[in-house]
Every structure is written in structure tokens, then in C-alpha cells.
Amino acid sequence: MTNEKCPECGGEKLVMNSEGLICSKCGLIISETYFSGNEVVR
Numbered sequence: 001m002t003n004e005k006c007p008e009c010g011g012e013k014l015v016m017n018s019e020g021l022i023c024s025k026c027g028l029i030i031s032e033t034y035f036s037g038n039e040v041v042r
């Protein structure tokens with residue numbers, strides 16, 4: 001269950017970007033390597 005919150009503004013609207021998990025409210029990058037270790041290459 002991914003019920004993460006933004007530690008900066010407390011917003012629950014997190015969007016998955018190519019860079020990682022980003023808060024859509026303040027634009028803070030919460031986790032850059034969200035799929036670290038389980039990355040699909042190719």
C-alpha cells in the first residue's frame with residue numbers, strides 16, 4: 001500500500017513522474033528512485 005504523503009506540504013496528491021514520485025502540490029521530489037533495485041531495463 002502506497003499511502004505516502006509529502007513531507008513538505010503534507011499533500012497527498014503524489015504523481016509518478018519519469019524522475020520519481022513527485023508532489024503535485026509543491027513539486028517536491030519525494031523519492032527519486034522509487035523502483036530502486038527493481039528497475040526494468042530494456
Ligand SMILES: [Zn+2]
Nearest residue numbers: 006009023026
Ligand atoms: Zn508537497
